[in-house]
Amino acid sequence: MAFKIVSCASTKASAETRESQQVGAIAAALLGESCKGNGRTKTMKYPVHISKRVAVVFVTTAGIVLATALLELGRDRGRVTNANTPQESRPNSSASPTETTLELSPSQLNSIKVEPVATHLFPIEKEAVGSISFADDLSVQVFPSYQGKVIKSLVELGDQVQKGQPLYTIDSPDLIQAESTLIGAAAALELTSKELARAKDLYTTNVGVPQRELEQAISDQQTAEGALKAARDAVRVFGKSEAEIDQIIASRKIDPVLVVPSPISGQITSFNGPPGLLVQPGNPPAPYAVANVSIKWMLANVVEGDIPLFHVGQPLRVKVTAYPDRVFHGKISKIYAAVDPDTHRATIRSEITDTRNELRPGMLANFVIRVQNPVEATSIPANGVVREADGTMTVWVTTDRHHFVQRIIKIGLRSDDQVQVLAGLQHRELVVTDGAVFLSNMLQAPPTD
Helix, strand or coil: CEEEEEECCCCCCCCCCHHHHHHHHHHHHHHCCCCCECCECEEEEEECCCCHHHHHHHHHHHHHHHHHHHHHHHHHHHHHHHHHCCCCCCCCCCCCCCCCEEECCHHHHCCCEEEECEEEEEEEEEEEEEEEEECHHHEEEECCCCCEEEEEECCCCCCEECCCCEEEEEECHHHHHHHHHHHHHHHHHHHHHHHHHHHHHHHHCCCCCCHHHHHHHHHHHHHHHHHHHHHHHHHHHCCCCHHHHHHHHHHCCCCCEEEEECCCCEEEEEECCCCCCEECCCCCCCCEEEECCCEEEEEEEEEHHHHHHCCCCCEEEEEECCEEEEEEEEEEEEEEEEECCCCCEEEEEEEEECCCCCCCCCCEEEEEEEEEEEEEEEEEEHHHCEECCCCCEEEEEECCCCEEEEEEEEEEEEECCEEEEEECCCCCCEEEEECHHHHHHHHHCCCCC
16 A cells, blocks of 8 residues: 655654554545745655554544544534624513513404503501400409308390499399397497486486496497497498498398499490309409490410510501491500410400490400501502413503513502502513403404404
């Protein structure tokens, strides 16, 4: 086998082995190298004997050269293709990758309403559920002062009563004992007074009454007078008037009936005292309960995590099921210190004047408590927001009122049919404020007109 070897005239033959010379000759032949020296090219021809080892090196080198040439050719073609192909325009960075465009006809445009994005004042509020209650400081459980059996109930549940008005009567053994002591003290005073008068008469007439007897009579009369005063006070504790006490003393007759009056003016809110019932002081249930119903407590149960947001004096609104069209206003008057360990909720209290007694204790109530001043934020009407199947919120935006683009937004507060937009819309952008659902439905079933 003979190869055409191109060598430079200026290059001297090396002292390498013949095998190295053969490899170099083969490489030179493959690369087609030529060296130009002094303007001349010297070409030599001579037979080359290739060993197995040289053949392997030759094949390997040829493969490397061929792969390198193909790779360079592919890169060159790629550069040409990229240079001749126009680049795809990049979408606006502010646009959502899921934007969808619709074009509406004039008839379809009549079904929607387009307005610029505006701002709205959103109050920072918290909602809670609670109930209505009587004011505890204006509600009294009316127990008798002493043990006894109920003789007669004088008022009924729901009646209006005044302070001092009798509610019920009981037959009290303690009252009998007190009146008995009163009658005995009155008799003792009467006796000692007579003895003192007689001793004074004898002493002044020099009949011979000793000074000691006169002084003893004076002491007995004063002791009896003090005992009568104490007995009168004891009977007065049972609710007897001075006239009634004088009547008992004059008639020497015991009145066992104890009248229990109302301690405050208000309404009878509870009755548990039928005739014959044995009642005791402080032993529930009380025969009667009286409350001032012109003032009610509104008790809200708030999440313990929201407790730092609430302060005394914050305004709140309350609605009850019985009056769905009415709103009752109040302010926080007390934040209770304890948290319910079962529900992990705290109680906050508000007072409201209820002169017409419309609210009933135990009514469920919905509370809206303003915890911060209102904030002005970007907003759109609630009818312009569509909740998609995956839970995202979308709106339809337009620039020419003819082509509409669906855009995903992030919403926040709600107030007066307005929705706060946290992200996805800019102020004064044109957006569909009514009929957004109509456009979203067109994506599923596009109209033919």
